Amino acid sequence: MIRPLLLALLLAAPAAAQLRVDVTQGVSQPMPVAVPGFATPAPAATAAGNTAALGQQVAAVIAADLKSSGLFRPVGQADPVPFAQTTAPAYDTWRQAAAQALVTGAVEANPDGTITLACYLYDTFAQSQLASEGFRVTPAAWRRAAHKCADKAYARLTGESGYFDSQIVYISETGPKTRRIKRLAIMDQDGANHRFLTNGQNLVLTPRFAPNQSRLAYMSFAGNRPSLWFYDATTGRHQIVGTFQGTSLSPRFSPDGRYLLMSLIRAGNANIYRLDIAAKALDRLTDGPSIDTSPSYSPDGSKIVFESDRGGTQQLYIMNADGSGAHRLTFGQGRYATPAWSPRGDLIAFTRIGGGKLRVGTMRPDGGGEKLLTDSFADEQPSWSPNGRVLVFFRTPSGSATPHLMSADLTGLNLRTIPTPLGASDPSWGPLRP
Amino acid sequence: MSERRALAGAGAAHLALLAALSLGWTAMQKPQPAPDAVAVDLVDISDMPKASAEAREASAPPAAAPVPLPAPAVRRVAPAPSPTLPPSGGGTAAQPQREGKLVADDVPAPAVKPKPAPRPKPAPTPDQLTRALDRSLAPASKAVPKPRTDPAQLAALLDRSLAPAPKAKPKPRADPAQLAALLDRTLGKAPAAPRAKPGPQQTAQPANAQLSPLAMATLSQAIAGKIARCWSILPGQQSMTVDLNVRLARDGSLAGPITVVGVTGGANAAAERSFADSARRAVVACAPLHDLPPQSYALWRELSPLHLDAKDVK
Numbered sequence: 001m002i003r004p005l006l007l008a009l010l011l012a013a014p015a016a017a018q019l020r021v022d023v024t025q026g027v028s029q030p031m032p033v034a035v036p037g038f039a040t041p042a043p044a045a046t047a048a049g050n051t052a053a054l055g056q057q058v059a060a061v062i063a064a065d066l067k068s069s070g071l072f073r074p075v076g077q078a079d080p081v082p083f084a085q086t087t088a089p090a091y092d093t094w095r096q097a098a099a100q101a102l103v104t105g106a107v108e109a110n111p112d113g114t115i116t117l118a119c120y121l122y123d124t125f126a127q128s129q130l131a132s133e134g135f136r137v138t139p140a141a142w143r144r145a146a147h148k149c150a151d152k153a154y155a156r157l158t159g160e161s162g163y164f165d166s167q168i169v170y171i172s173e174t175g176p177k178t179r180r181i182k183r184l185a186i187m188d189q190d191g192a193n194h195r196f197l198t199n200g201q202n203l204v205l206t207p208r209f210a211p212n213q214s215r216l217a218y219m220s221f222a223g224n225r226p227s228l229w230f231y232d233a234t235t236g237r238h239q240i241v242g243t244f245q246g247t248s249l250s251p252r253f254s255p256d257g258r259y260l261l262m263s264l265i266r267a268g269n270a271n272i273y274r275l276d277i278a279a280k281a282l283d284r285l286t287d288g289p290s291i292d293t294s295p296s297y298s299p300d301g302s303k304i305v306f307e308s309d310r311g312g313t314q315q316l317y318i319m320n321a322d323g324s325g326a327h328r329l330t331f332g333q334g335r336y337a338t339p340a341w342s343p344r345g346d347l348i349a350f351t352r353i354g355g356g357k358l359r360v361g362t363m364r365p366d367g368g369g370e371k372l373l374t375d376s377f378a379d380e381q382p383s384w385s386p387n388g389r390v391l392v393f394f395r396t397p398s399g400s401a402t403p404h405l406m407s408a409d410l411t412g413l414n415l416r417t418i419p420t421p422l423g424a425s426d427p428s429w430g431p432l433r434p
Numbered sequence: 435m436s437e438r439r440a441l442a443g444a445g446a447a448h449l450a451l452l453a454a455l456s457l458g459w460t461a462m463q464k465p466q467p468a469p470d471a472v473a474v475d476l477v478d479i480s481d482m483p484k485a486s487a488e489a490r491e492a493s494a495p496p497a498a499a500p501v502p503l504p505a506p507a508v509r510r511v512a513p514a515p516s517p518t519l520p521p522s523g524g525g526t527a528a529q530p531q532r533e534g535k536l537v538a539d540d541v542p543a544p545a546v547k548p549k550p551a552p553r554p555k556p557a558p559t560p561d562q563l564t565r566a567l568d569r570s571l572a573p574a575s576k577a578v579p580k581p582r583t584d585p586a587q588l589a590a591l592l593d594r595s596l597a598p599a600p601k602a603k604p605k606p607r608a609d610p611a612q613l614a615a616l617l618d619r620t621l622g623k624a625p626a627a628p629r630a631k632p633g634p635q636q637t638a639q640p641a642n643a644q645l646s647p648l649a650m651a652t653l654s655q656a657i658a659g660k661i662a663r664c665w666s667i668l669p670g671q672q673s674m675t676v677d678l679n680v681r682l683a684r685d686g687s688l689a690g691p692i693t694v695v696g697v698t699g700g701a702n703a704a705a706e707r708s709f710a711d712s713a714r715r716a717v718v719a720c721a722p723l724h725d726l727p728p729q730s731y732a733l734w735r736e737l738s739p740l741h742l743d744a745k746d747v748k
Contacts, residue, residue, distance in 0.1 A: 018736045018737070019650070019653065019654055019657070019733055019736070021657045021658050021661070021739075022658055022741045023662050023665060023716075023740070023741065023742040024662075024742075024743050025659075025747065026662050026667060026716070026747040027665070027667075027748070028668070028669050028672065028747050028748055030669075031666070031668060100715055116479065118479040119479075123711065123715070125718040125719060126711075126714065126715070132479060133479070134476065134478060134479030135475070135477065136474075136475040136476075137475070141473075144474050145474060148474055156704075157708055157711075158668060159700065159702060159703075159709070160704075160705065409669075413669075434474075
C-alpha cells in the first residue's frame with residue numbers, strides 16, 4: 001500500500017515542482033556585438049600591408065557591415081586581442097562590455113603570398129563558439145574575406161543568409177542635365193572597390209545582374225541604336241547581344257540565367273519579350289495596345305511581375321512565365337512601377353507614384369500587406385539584396401538633378417546612403433559572391 | 435575639273451571621317467580594366483594556432499568546398515584564466531552545428547557556481563514579486579505589513595495560502611531533499627547543482643506542495659517580469675515563440691543546462707535557432723533571479739516551460 005502511495009506521490013510531484021512562466025515583454029533592438037581588431041600570429045608584410053594593420057582594417061569592415069544591417073550594434077574595444085584569445089576568448093570582459101556576441105579572428109600571411117583570415121563567432125553568455133571559418137585570399141582581396149566573415153556571423157546570429165560579400169552595379173551620372181554623361185559602374189555593396197565599366201561616350205541604361213553574377217546585361221545607345229549588351233565580370237569584356245527592332249528596355253535575367261526578359265517598343269506599343277540567350281530566339285509574352293514593361297521573374301521562374309497601363313493607369317500585373325493568366329496585382333491609390341520580385345519569393349518591391357512623390361514599398365505576391373518604406377520626394381527603382389532583406393534604390397532630392405543611391409531594410413527604419421563618387425541611379429544588386 | 439576635285443576631296447573627307455569613326459568605335463568598345471577575378475578559398479582554421487606555433491609549415495592546398503571546423507586544436511594556452519566551462523561543453527570547443535528543427539536542443543548554461551546556502555537576508559528592495567504578492571495576498575490577510583515585505587514573511591504567507599485543505603498540516607512522508615533526489619532520478623534529468631543543506635527556513639515548504647492558483651500566477655508573473663527585463667530580440671523576430679526548460683538553484687542561479695523544448699513561427703530552423711539563442715541569453719543574463727521566496731523553492735526550482743512569446747515585443 002505504501003509503495004503505490006509513494007509512486008503516486010512521485011508522479012504527482014513533477015506537476016507541483018514545475019512552474020509555467022510566460023514572458024511576453026522584452027525589447028526589439030540591435031544586438032550588441034564586439035568586433036575587436038583581428039590578431040596576427042606574427043606580424044608580416046603582405047602586398048596589402050602588414051598583417052597587424054590588416055587585422056584592424058578587417059575588424060573595421062566587419063563592424064561596419066554588421067552595423068549597416070541595422071540588426072547589430074558594435075560595442076567594446078576596437079584594439080586587437082591577443083592571438084591566443086581568438087580561440088579562447090575572455091568572455092567576462094566581453095560581457096562587461098555588454099556584448100552578446102563576439103566576432104574575432106586573426107590574419108596570417110602564407111608562404112605562397114596569400115593571406116588567411118580566420119573568423120570566429122562566440123556567444124559571450126553561453127560561452128560557446130557559434131561558428132568558425134577560414135578564408136584564404138590574395139592580399140588585395142582582403143575586404144572580400146572580411147565581408148565573408150561578416151556574412152558568416154550575420155547568418156548564424158539572424159538565421160538569414162548574409163549579403164555583405166556582394167556587388168552593386170549602377171549608372172553613374174555627371175554633368176548638366178542636357179548633356180549628362182552616364183557610365184556603367186560597379187562596386188562592393190558598401191561602396192568600396194568602385195570602378196567604371198564604360199567610358200561615358202555612349203548613353204547606358206538599366207544594368208541588371210545575372211544570377212550567376214559573372215555577367216550583367218545593360219542597354220547601350222552606341223551608334224544611337226539601342227542595343228543589348230553583356231558585360232562579363234571575370235574577363236572584363238563587353239559583348240553585344242543584339243539590336244532588336246524597336247527600342248528595347250529593362251532587361252532582366254531568369255533565375256536560371258537561361259532567359260532574358262525585356263520590353264520592346266514597336267509601333268508605339270511596348271510589349272514584353274523573352275530572349276533565349278543561347279538560342280537567340282525571341283518570344284513575345286504580352287500583346288496589346290498598352291505599355292507593358294519592367295518585367296521581373298519570381299525566384300522559381302514560374303511567374304513574372306510587370307507594369308502595364310492596360311487598365312487605364314500604370315499598375316502591376318502578374319502573369320505565368322509563358323505570358324498566360326495575367327491578373328492585376330495593385331489596386332491602391334496612385335500608380336505603381338518598377339516591380340522587383342524578392343529572391344526569397346515572399347515580397348515584391350515597387351515604386352509607388354502619387355501625391356507628388358515617388359516612394360519605394362513592398363507587398364506580398366497576393367497583393368496584400370502593402371508597406372511603403374520611404375517617404376521622400378523621389379525614391380525609385382528598388383533592387384533586392386541577395387538575401388531579400390534589404391533594398392537598394394536611388395533618390396533624387398527635391399530641387400536637385402543629381403540622384404544618389406540608398407538602401408533600406410524591410411522596416412524602412414534603417415535608411416542608409418551608399419557612397420558613390422558621382423551621381424548614381426538605376427542600381428542592381430548582384431548575388432552573393434562564391 | 436574643279437567639280438571633280440571637289441568630289442575627290444569630299445570622298446577623301448568621307449573616308450577620313452569613316453576611319454576616325456571606326457577608330458573611335460574601337461576605342462569606345464575597348465573594355466575598361468577588368469576587376470580582379472579574385473577567389474575566396476575556404477580553409478580549415480582549426481589548427482591555425484598550432485600551425486603558427488610550429489613556424490607555419492607549407493600551407494595546405496585550398497579547399498574547394500567549405501570545410502567544417504571541428505574543435506580547434508588550441509595548442510597555445512590563453513594567458514588569461516580560462517572561463518569555467520559550462521556543464522555540457524562549450525568554451526573554446528566548437529559546438530556541433532545542428533541544422534535540424536530545434537527540439538530538445540540542449541544548450542550549455544554558463545558557469546554555474548552554486549552557493550551552499552541561500553542569501554541570509556535578501557536586501558528588502560522594492561521588487562515586483564513582493565509588491566505583486568502583497569497585492570494578491572492582501573484580501574486573505576490584512577495583517578500583511580503595508581510597505582515592503584520581507585521574503586521570509588512572504589514565504590510564511592505563501593505557506594498559509596497553500597493546499598486547499600488546511601485541516602491538518604500535511605506530514606511529508608519523505609524528506610524533501612530525498613524526494614527531490616528521487617524525482618530527479620524518476621524523471622531522468624540531469625542532476626541539479628549541489629544542493630545546499632536545507633536550513634530550518636527552507637524545510638518549511640514540502641517539495642510537493644502546491645500554491646493556490648492566484649499565488650502561482652503571481653509568482654509566475656514576477657519571474658516573467660524579471661526575465662523580460664533581460665530579453666532583447668532582433669528586429670523582425672516578432673513572429674516566434676520558444677519554450678525553454680530552466681532549472682534553478684536555491685539562490686536563483688542556474689542549476690543546469692537550459693533546454694530548448696521547442697520553437698515556433700520561424701521562417702526556417704536557422705531563424706528559430708537564432709531566436710532560441712536570444713531567449714537563452716535572457717535567462718543567463720538575468721540569473722541569478724533574486725528575491726524569490728526560498729520557502730517555495732520547490733515550486734520555482736524548475737521553470738517548465740519558460741515560454742517566451744515575441745508577438746508584443748517592441
